[in-house]
Amino acid sequence: MTEQRPGEQTVGELGEFALIDAIAARLAKSSTETVSVGIGDDSAVVSAKGGNVVACLDMLTQGVHFRLDWSEAKDIGRKAAAQNLADIFAMGATPTALLVGLALPADTPVSWVMGLADGLSEEAALVGVTVVGGDIVRGDSIAISVTALGELGERTAILRSGAKPGNVLALAGRLGFAQAGFLMLSRGFRSPRVLVGAHRVPEPPYELVRLATHATSMIDISDGLVADLGHIAKASGVSINIKTSEFEIPEPLAAAASAFNGNALEWILTGGEDHAFAATFNNALDVPSGWTIIGLVESGESVVTVDGETYSGKGWDHFSSN
Amino acid sequence: MTEQRPGEQTVGELGEFALIDAIAARLAKSSTETVSVGIGDDSAVVSAKGGNVVACLDMLTQGVHFRLDWSEAKDIGRKAAAQNLADIFAMGATPTALLVGLALPADTPVSWVMGLADGLSEEAALVGVTVVGGDIVRGDSIAISVTALGELGERTAILRSGAKPGNVLALAGRLGFAQAGFLMLSRGFRSPRVLVGAHRVPEPPYELVRLATHATSMIDISDGLVADLGHIAKASGVSINIKTSEFEIPEPLAAAASAFNGNALEWILTGGEDHAFAATFNNALDVPSGWTIIGLVESGESVVTVDGETYSGKGWDHFSSN
Numbered sequence: 001m002t003e004q005r006p007g008e009q010t011v012g013e014l015g016e017f018a019l020i021d022a023i024a025a026r027l028a029k030s031s032t033e034t035v036s037v038g039i040g041d042d043s044a045v046v047s048a049k050g051g052n053v054v055a056c057l058d059m060l061t062q063g064v065h066f067r068l069d070w071s072e073a074k075d076i077g078r079k080a081a082a083q084n085l086a087d088i089f090a091m092g093a094t095p096t097a098l099l100v101g102l103a104l105p106a107d108t109p110v111s112w113v114m115g116l117a118d119g120l121s122e123e124a125a126l127v128g129v130t131v132v133g134g135d136i137v138r139g140d141s142i143a144i145s146v147t148a149l150g151e152l153g154e155r156t157a158i159l160r161s162g163a164k165p166g167n168v169l170a171l172a173g174r175l176g177f178a179q180a181g182f183l184m185l186s187r188g189f190r191s192p193r194v195l196v197g198a199h200r201v202p203e204p205p206y207e208l209v210r211l212a213t214h215a216t217s218m219i220d221i222s223d224g225l226v227a228d229l230g231h232i233a234k235a236s237g238v239s240i241n242i243k244t245s246e247f248e249i250p251e252p253l254a255a256a257a258s259a260f261n262g263n264a265l266e267w268i269l270t271g272g273e274d275h276a277f278a279a280t281f282n283n284a285l286d287v288p289s290g291w292t293i294i295g296l297v298e299s300g301e302s303v304v305t306v307d308g309e310t311y312s313g314k315g316w317d318h319f320s321s322n
Numbered sequence: 323m324t325e326q327r328p329g330e331q332t333v334g335e336l337g338e339f340a341l342i343d344a345i346a347a348r349l350a351k352s353s354t355e356t357v358s359v360g361i362g363d364d365s366a367v368v369s370a371k372g373g374n375v376v377a378c379l380d381m382l383t384q385g386v387h388f389r390l391d392w393s394e395a396k397d398i399g400r401k402a403a404a405q406n407l408a409d410i411f412a413m414g415a416t417p418t419a420l421l422v423g424l425a426l427p428a429d430t431p432v433s434w435v436m437g438l439a440d441g442l443s444e445e446a447a448l449v450g451v452t453v454v455g456g457d458i459v460r461g462d463s464i465a466i467s468v469t470a471l472g473e474l475g476e477r478t479a480i481l482r483s484g485a486k487p488g489n490v491l492a493l494a495g496r497l498g499f500a501q502a503g504f505l506m507l508s509r510g511f512r513s514p515r516v517l518v519g520a521h522r523v524p525e526p527p528y529e530l531v532r533l534a535t536h537a538t539s540m541i542d543i544s545d546g547l548v549a550d551l552g553h554i555a556k557a558s559g560v561s562i563n564i565k566t567s568e569f570e571i572p573e574p575l576a577a578a579a580s581a582f583n584g585n586a587l588e589w590i591l592t593g594g595e596d597h598a599f600a601a602t603f604n605n606a607l608d609v610p611s612g613w614t615i616i617g618l619v620e621s622g623e624s625v626v627t628v629d630g631e632t633y634s635g636k637g638w639d640h641f642s643s644n
Contacts, residue, residue, distance in 0.1 A: 037479055037481065042408075042482070042540075043377055043378035043410055043472070045374050045474070046374065047375075048375040051372075051373055052369055053471060054367050055365055055419070055421055055454075055455065056421070056455060057457050057467065058457045059423040059425055061459050061460065063462065064459060064460045064461065086364075087364040091364055099469060101381040138386045139381075139383040139384075139463065140385065141463065143425045145423045147379055147469040157363075157367050160364070161363075235362065
């Protein structure tokens with residue numbers, strides 16, 4: 001652990017149960033309306049109005065999803081929560097709770113874990129939920145597993161399979177920022193702050209995604225726009241054409257691309273981890289305020305094209321090193 | 323990875339998406355009545371009859387919860403599923419689904435991951451559920467995160483806090499077997515099979531726990547009987563007295579204790595990971611068939627006693643090395 005200072009208490013010294021108590025004391029209190037049983041029993045009991053639960057699980061590992069010298073513990077906690085909450089919203093559901101699993105080396109400073117808990121709690125609080133359970137174990141390196149739960153009430157889940165030819169494709173949120181920030185950090189820079197910060201803590205547009213009640217399909221952009229739209233194209237049996245003329249290159253991306261001989265449009269089309277949302281709608285009138293129309297759904301063979309052409313850029317494969 | 327053979331395909335070679343497809347193809351099909359959206363969307367959608375979901379998360383890490391030279395991948399998968407399913411049953415709930423997160427080194431053989439998936443799927447099938455989602459990422463060592471979901475229907479959750487003075491304490495399932503098996507393996511032995519097997523794959527008594535509908539409190543024994551009853555004593559504000567005269571020492575434990583100068587009763591009282599269930603009931607008539615009465619709930623200061631005395635044995639702390 002690069003952050004350990006002499007004399008600082010480690011999780012091995014504190015012990016598993018005291019560590020759980022310390023984390024639990026630090027988390028935001030849950031709403032009793034949503035959480036009838038929180039931390040402290042064999043399982044949590046959380047509301048699932050409508051009689052179904054929406055659930056997802058993401059893992060983040062040290063060295064792959066975060067570096068301890070690039071990100072504060074709190075930022076890592078926020079990122080871990082954000083990417084899971086985004087997956088709940090992408091179903092048209094409302095998050096209800098998080099469960100968190102931590103594998104930690106015994107020499108991990110307790111203060112680092114408290115920072116992580118703060119980040120998880122703060123991000124969850126943005127959408128009115130909290131951590132209701134989890135597990136802490138010893139591991140050779142840090143691994144964080146977050147499960148998010150959500151409910152639909154009387155609504156129907158918005159799936160990847162609902163896009164139809166003639167639908168419009170729309171986007172909410174930033175793209176390419178996290179990728180550009182990652183490149184800046186990779187080259188030893190700590191700025192520009194808006195890009196580096198986007199790598200550390202994504203900002204899924206929680207308010208905008210709640211408005212997409214009439215989406216015919218929706219997805220959270222975690223692996224890159226082209227790659228993730230490929231999942232909608234495949235599940236829906238349609239072709240999706242992205243029109244780059246609809247993109248304004250945000251100034252920070254343009255500046256970074258210029259300074260580093262990069263391609264801002266490529267970052268937008270292939271950069272992952274911003275957790276924007278792409279959705280299809282029957283027509284432009286259904287597209288909520290704050291969303292941008294960026295393309296069209298067409299009939300065809302489950303491909304994603306950019307300005308009518310196949311795009312050679314790649315998304316993120318966790319086992320490749322691109 | 324000790325198991326990799328020359329020429330064997332690794333997860334790094336196969337890639338993340340192909341690996342997920344290969345796992346998904348291998349898993350048991352889900353019941354459409356319970357699982358309306360499974361693997362392949364941003365989140366899963368699973369039934370939660372009664373309008374609440376019961377949820378828990380456990381992590382297992384290489385070297386701490388399993389060793390690749392002691393356990394087959396399939397056994398590790400079964401263990402990971404079993405310990406989470408037990409936490410759902412311990413709430414008086416019925417499991418509905420699992421989500422699984424895997425952190426894997428890129429050189430992990432694909433065959434190992436397929437074995438793990440088989441184990442998860444087989445254990446889940448014992449209680450009629452399957453894996454409905456998850457995540458696979460690269461990590462320095464193997465970490466497995468399992469979230470189990472369950473539903474209560476019209477029932478009320480059975481909590482740790484419901485034990486009352488005068489209740490009887492009862493047990494379903496084996497204790498001490500996993501601990502004894504761990505000791506055998508630690509000393510280089512691969513037998514007796516019933517003990518070593520209990521370390522590799524716990525056998526929570528799924529059929530018996532379903533019968534405990536009148537329990538006033540219940541817990542899954544994962545850290546040791548005395549340690550876990552301590553959670554009930556604390557949550558309920560009662561004292562619990564275990565009567566060792568009610569225990570018959572099972573023959574395999576007696577034989578192993580004799581051969582290794584061990585203490586079978588200590589294994590029973592403190593051994594973790596068997597995933598037996600302890601529950602309290604208003605009276606002996608409420609105790610289901612197949613459960614054994616092993617003690618009594620008394621008024622007092624949240625302590626667990628053994629034959630009326632404080633017990634010095636310890637349970638399992640994941641950061642300690644006892």
